[in-house]
Amino acid sequence: MVKSAKRATTLLASLLLALLLAGCQRGMPPVAFHADGRPAKLGDWHVLEARDGKLELNAGVVPYSLNTHLFTDYVHKLRTIWMPKGVSAKYDPKNAFDFPVGTIISKTFYYPRAADGKFSDVARTLDYSGDFAGQGLRLASVHLVETRLLVRRKEGWTPFVYVWNPQQTEATLVRTGDVQALTLVDAQGQREDFNYVVPDEGQCVNCHEADMIGRTIQPIGPKARHMNRDYDYGSGRENQLEHLVAIGYLMDMPRLADVPKDANWRDPSASLDARARAYLDINCAMCHNPHGEASVTGFSLGPDVPEDHHLGICKSPEAAGPATGGRLFDIVPGKPDESILMNRIGSTRPGVMMPEIGRSTVDREGEALIRAWILSLKGNCDIVH
Amino acid sequence: MRKTLITVALATALAACSSQQAPAPQNQTDASFESKLQEQLLDAKPGTLIDIPAGTYHLKRGLSLRTDGVTIKGAGMDKTILSFKGQVVGPEGLLVNANDFTIENLTIEDTKGDALKINHGRNITIHGVRTQWTDGSKTSNGPYGIYPVKTQNVLIEDSAAIGASDSGIYVGQSNNVIVRNNHVERNVAGIEIENTVNADVYGNTATDNSGGILVFNMPDLLMEGSGTRVFKNQVIANNHDNFAANGSAVASVPAGSGVVVNSNPKVEIFDNDIADNKTANIIVSSFYSTNYASKTGVAAGYDPYPKGIFVYGNRLKGGGDSPSGLEFKTLKVALFGINGHFPDVLWDGYSDPKFTDKTLPPQDRICLQDVSGVVDADGPDGYKHPNTDMKPFQCTLDKLPAVTLNPEPKL
Numbered sequence: 047m048v049k050s051a052k053r054a055t056t057l058l059a060s061l062l063l064a065l066l067l068a069g070c071q072r073g074m075p076p077v078a079f080h081a082d083g084r085p086a087k088l089g090d091w092h093v094l095e096a097r098d099g100k101l102e103l104n105a106g107v108v109p110y111s112l113n114t115h116l117f118t119d120y121v122h123k124l125r126t127i128w129m130p131k132g133v134s135a136k137y138d139p140k141n142a143f144d145f146p147v148g149t150i151i152s153k154t155f156y157y158p159r160a161a162d163g164k165f166s167d168v169a170r171t172l173d174y175s176g177d178f179a180g181q182g183l184r185l186a187s188v189h190l191v192e193t194r195l196l197v198r199r200k201e202g203w204t205p206f207v208y209v210w211n212p213q214q215t216e217a218t219l220v221r222t223g224d225v226q227a228l229t230l231v232d233a234q235g236q237r238e239d240f241n242y243v244v245p246d247e248g249q250c251v252n253c254h255e256a257d258m259i260g261r262t263i264q265p266i267g268p269k270a271r272h273m274n275r276d277y278d279y280g281s282g283r284e285n286q287l288e289h290l291v292a293i294g295y296l297m298d299m300p301r302l303a304d305v306p307k308d309a310n311w312r313d314p315s316a317s318l319d320a321r322a323r324a325y326l327d328i329n330c331a332m333c334h335n336p337h338g339e340a341s342v343t344g345f346s347l348g349p350d351v352p353e354d355h356h357l358g359i360c361k362s363p364e365a366a367g368p369a370t371g372g373r374l375f376d377i378v379p380g381k382p383d384e385s386i387l388m389n390r391i392g393s394t395r396p397g398v399m400m401p402e403i404g405r406s407t408v409d410r411e412g413e414a415l416i417r418a419w420i421l422s423l424k425g426n427c428d429i430v431h
Numbered sequence: 432m433r434k435t436l437i438t439v440a441l442a443t444a445l446a447a448c449s450s451q452q453a454p455a456p457q458n459q460t461d462a463s464f465e466s467k468l469q470e471q472l473l474d475a476k477p478g479t480l481i482d483i484p485a486g487t488y489h490l491k492r493g494l495s496l497r498t499d500g501v502t503i504k505g506a507g508m509d510k511t512i513l514s515f516k517g518q519v520v521g522p523e524g525l526l527v528n529a530n531d532f533t534i535e536n537l538t539i540e541d542t543k544g545d546a547l548k549i550n551h552g553r554n555i556t557i558h559g560v561r562t563q564w565t566d567g568s569k570t571s572n573g574p575y576g577i578y579p580v581k582t583q584n585v586l587i588e589d590s591a592a593i594g595a596s597d598s599g600i601y602v603g604q605s606n607n608v609i610v611r612n613n614h615v616e617r618n619v620a621g622i623e624i625e626n627t628v629n630a631d632v633y634g635n636t637a638t639d640n641s642g643g644i645l646v647f648n649m650p651d652l653l654m655e656g657s658g659t660r661v662f663k664n665q666v667i668a669n670n671h672d673n674f675a676a677n678g679s680a681v682a683s684v685p686a687g688s689g690v691v692v693n694s695n696p697k698v699e700i701f702d703n704d705i706a707d708n709k710t711a712n713i714i715v716s717s718f719y720s721t722n723y724a725s726k727t728g729v730a731a732g733y734d735p736y737p738k739g740i741f742v743y744g745n746r747l748k749g750g751g752d753s754p755s756g757l758e759f760k761t762l763k764v765a766l767f768g769i770n771g772h773f774p775d776v777l778w779d780g781y782s783d784p785k786f787t788d789k790t791l792p793p794q795d796r797i798c799l800q801d802v803s804g805v806v807d808a809d810g811p812d813g814y815k816h817p818n819t820d821m822k823p824f825q826c827t828l829d830k831l832p833a834v835t836l837n838p839e840p841k842l
Contacts, residue, residue, distance in 0.1 A: 050738030173811060223492055225519060243520050247473050248495035258528060258551040258581070261497055310604065326788040339528075342550060342580045342604055344651040355651045360728030363678060364652060365545075367574020367597040386678065396493075396521030397544035399571055403520060427725040431811065 062304065070227045074104050077128050081199060088193050088208035088217035093128055093152050094182070096215055101154065101183040105127070108295065109279075110286050112272040113370065114324040116215050117409040119242055120170045120230055121191065122177060124154040125267060128277050135268075136298040139306060141256070142264045149198040151265055156188045160231035165212065166411065167190060170230040170238070172312070172411065180280060185214055190388040191226065191246050193217050196254070198264055203263045205250035222246045230407065240406045251404050258392045266332050270299075271349065274307040311415060322419030323349055325412055345376055355424075358387060360427035366390075369398040379423035382416070393418060457517060461489040475501045483537060485510035491519045493542070495526040505537025508561045510589065516541040516565075517771040522573070523548045524562075527555075533550070533840070535559045541566070542573045546595075546706060549579040556840040564594030568617045570674050572596040576618070580604055580655065585838045586840045587828045588612050596674060597681050598623040599640070602630060604654050609834055610635065619675040620645045620684065621666075624695075627658040631834040636665040642681065642688035643669040643708065648679055648695040650718065651734040657697040657739075658690040660831050666690055683721035685755040694718040696738040696795075699831045706748035709805075710755055711773050713747075715740055715797055717781035718786040721812045741828040743800035747775045758814045766806065774804025774819065781811055788823055793840065 056112070077092050089095060095102050103109060107128045117124075133146035140427040145151075157168030158177055168189055177183055179234055183190075189211040197204045209224055210218035223246035230238045245420035256264040267273070276283040287305060299305065308327055309320035316324075333340040343364040355361040358376030363369075363386055371389035378384040390400035391413055399405070457465070465488070471481045477500030485506035492512055496503075503525075505511025515524050522544025525534075528551050535558040539546040542776055549555050562576030564626035576592030579585050580603040591614045592599025599618035601817035602608050608630040615621035621637030623645040624630045630646075637643035646659045666689045675682040684691060688707030692698045693716050705712040718724050718735035729735075751773030754763050763773055776799055783791070799805055809816045 068716070222469040225491070241519060246469055246492060248469065248497070248526075249492075249520070251497060252495065252526075255497075255528070261528060339550060341653060344653065355728050355730060360725040361651050362649060362680065362723040362728065364649065365574060365578070365580070365597070365601075365603070366676075367544075368570050368572070368676045369574075370676045372677040374678045375725070376729060387509050395541075395543065396518060402544075425727060427728060429722055430724045430726055430729075431550055431719055 074102070077104050077106060077150065079130060079150060079197070084206065084219060086219050090194065091150060093126065093150055093195070094154065094193070096185060096190070099185050100179045101185060108290070108293070110273055110277060111275070112267050112328065113275050113308045114272070114328050116266065116328050117405060117412055118155065119240060119405050119407045121155045121157055121242070122174055124156065124183060126152045127268065127295065134294055134297040137270065137296060139270055142266070142269050143296065145198045145268070147198055147200050151196040151268065152193055154183070154190065154193040156183060156190045159187055159189050162231070166227065167229045167231050170232040190214050190217070193243060194250070203254070203265070205247060205263070207244060207247065207250065209244055220244060223249070227305065237346050238407060243403070243406060245403065252339065252403060253332050253401070255339060258339060258341060266328070271306040271308040272328060274305050275310070311412070318419055320421055322415055325415055329412070333401070359423070359425070375427050376422060377423070378427050379425040380421060382420040385420055388413070388417060388420065437576060446633070453814050455467055457489050457491050467493065472496045477501070477531070480504060483511050489514050489517055491517055493518065493521045493523045493526060495681045496532070497528050499529050499696045500531040502533040503530065503537070504535050507536050508514045508538055508559050511537040512540060513537065514540045515543065518543045526550065527552060528684050528698045530554055532556070533558070538563065540564070544573045545575040545578045546573060547577050548575070549582055551581045552579070553583045554838060554840070555579055555582050555585045557590055559589045561591040561593070562595070562707040563592070563597070568594050568671060568674050570596055570676055574598070574679070575601045577601070578603070583607055583836070584836055585609070586836055591615070593617050594618065596676065597679050598645070601625065602627050604652055607834055607836065609836060616640060617671060619673055620681045621669065623647060623681065624656070624659050625649060625680070626652050626654055628654070628656055628658055628840055629834050632659065633663045635670060636667070637667070639671050640668045640669045641671045641673040641675075641686040642684040642691050645681070645684065645693070646695045647680060647693045647699050647716070648718070650729040650735070655733070656695055658831055659695065659697070660699045661690055662700070662702045662834070664703045666703055666705040666708065666712070670709045680721070683723065685759060687711070687753065687755055688714050689717065689750065690714070692737050692740055693721065694735045695736070697831060698737070698740050700742045701744045703743055703745045706750060708750040709753040710751065710759060711775070711777035712750040713742060713776045715776065716779040719781045720779040736781060736796065738783070738795035740797045740826060742776065742798065742802060745801060747802060751777070752774070759808070762806070762814055762817055766819065773806055775802040776805040778805055778807050779810040794828065796826050796828070797824055798826040798828050798829070
């Protein structure tokens with residue numbers, strides 16, 4: 047009798063402890079990995095939840111960011127990883143880490159609200175500092191658009207897209223895409239109307255297909271070189287990869303000094319070349335690599351591509367058609383206005399713009415970076431007869 | 432294999448009211464058709480048949496398919512029309528990355544980018560498909576109509592391609608290909624076979640393009656091509672202005688070109704009717720005369736010289752009377768007078784400097800039979816010393832084997 051009472055007390059105590067450990071996630075049920083099916087609501091996964099004026103992360107859901115941004119119409123992105131207990135991702139120096147079955151990667155696309163407070167007016171800013179409440183988001187200052195999940199199931203990664211309701215209380219599964227009319231407003235009050243395009247499931251694969259023959263899909267951001275940076279976890283800044291190792295999410299990582307690192311494209315202490323190549327890597331190389339969607343172009347933009355025709359230097363396009371803008375080569379050293387690449391990243395017309403999907407506006411700062419980089423390149427594309 | 436029959440739940444009656452309309456914003460009928468079709472493509476299993484009934488449907492988003500063994504079937508090229516005039520998200524009309532794919536009996540119109548692109552796949556059958564830009568031949572039209580790339584065992588037949596700003600039918604970096612009985616017009620290039628190994632192009636009609644049928648090898652791609660047979664085609668009056676954007680490969684093709692071989696080895700051209708192409712009925716040329724060859728831009732191993740080209744037994748008529756481009760115009764007048772015309776074959780004159788006429792291996796020669804003559808344009812020396820000597824071209828080459836599709840398409 048006494049023994050069983052004692053056992054009950056112990057049980058209660060450990061339950062309480064577990065709840066306490068879950069921190070501020072008061073009553074949020076544990077993250078639910080759905081091994082099959084298509085849950086209709088984002089809430090069905092219990093990865094993140096909008097409540098009490100915040101978008102909160104559940105226990106064990108770890109936020110992260112990338113060295114250089116993957117541009118989507120100036121939207122801000124809150125990225126997270128969650129893994130079941132007792133399993134870890136395996137480190138890879140080049141490709142996405144090998145995540146175990148059960149992993150859920152989330153990416154919430156949101157905008158800081160514009161100063162006028164109108165819901166469809168969103169801020170054009172690269173400053174993330176006003177967005178956060180702890181590790182989650184302050185709902186009063188942001189406009190949630192969509193949350194995308196990549197779920198590692200037995201058969202491979204499966205994409206899901208959930209679109210937030212105007213009340214910002216719940217996000218619902220959308221398989222066939224959506225278009226939302228929004229207005230970007232910058233700090234000077236300059237306005238730009240645009241269509242924010244939520245991808246359909248097929249388009250998820252356009253960018254996440256790592257290999258056109260195996261047709262396997264992979265995350266883009268969770269690679270060593272993109273994640274090798276510090277993150278403020280509230281308890282102080284820490285290298286993201288070391289943090290993942292410490293909490294058991296990542297194994298087999300070499301010493302940090304031996305882990306590759308892409309530059310932060312906004313870091314003035316990094317070289318122009320490193321910043322531009324980091325930008326091209328994260329924004330283009332998911333397709334422009336020898337196994338990707340754009341392998342047929344023979345134009346690669348990964349970090350290790352030599353600076354010759356493989357990188358598009360003085361290279362004729364394969365299938366650009368009108369997207370050449372009348373220019374002869376992908377990249378002409380020293381001549382951005384003669385480089386097809388600049389015509390592609392400066393356009394918003396489907397069929398001309400690059401990336402082919404994922405944006406309706408021009409990344410002005412990214413464009414300026416690539417322009418400066420092409421200007422700095424030496425050599426010429428003199429024609430041989 | 433289990434055949435699942437999925438029928439789009441839209442009656443022809445509904446479709447009738449949406450045809451002939453201007454590119455209005457997408458209505459509810461079109462919107463629900465579009466999401467239904469997207470879901471069918473997403474949920475397709477091997478063996479799925481996606482049947483699209485007659486009607487004109489206005490779509491806003493490019494479609495994609497990544498499942499093997501799927502067939503998409505319309506009610507007919509003139510009956511089932513997928514219009515992308517109001518396309519917001521692109522760039523293609525339909526993008527396929529799958530094996531054992533069949534598409535038939537429908538039209539894809541006015542896409543922002545390529546109309547039908549198949550990127551990596553085996554056993555591809557395209558039958559009775561029309562791709563078209565309906566506002567005429569404009570530079571802003573999508574580049575390719577029917578565009579398999581990095582594919583193997585491909586059949587394109589009884590199809591049509593109209594108005595592409597690059598090539599109507601473009602087969603790139605592929606292997607074992609048959610392109611037959613198609614109609615191509617008002618494109619820059621009617622049919623282009625590029626960096627492809629073993630292709631048979633026959634029974635096609637190419638007319639009113641800038642160039643009728645092209646066989647090209649471009650540098651720096653995943654594979655180089657060889658072995659194309661062009662036969663029993665009608666290549667008539669391809670004199671359309673070249674409306675390609677500068678920088679694309681076909682922008683270098685002079686308007687008024689019938690059959691063009693550029694840098695591609697082992698090409699056999701026979702039993703065609705080739706007539707009234709105003710620059711020349713047949714052009715054989717090198718990447719060097721495209722003006723795109725730069726030292727840093729071309730892979731070291733690339734061979735820019737057309738080798739092993741065999742022309743015989745064609746019915747050639749007219750043409751060569753009004754070439755495009757200042758160099759060719761001047762050349763024609765200099766050699767043949769104001770009212771004269773080029774003979775049937777125009778060669779740009781670039782030959783591999785590793786060889787002389789005497790040391791060139793016999794199988795690498797350009798052999799011309801049953802033609803009215805040839806012009807060696809002397810491109811390497813700025814077109815200064817052209818000549819019309821047929822002697823270097825009097826030879827015979829072994830014939831290329833026919834392409835056999837394996838497995839044969841099931842239609």
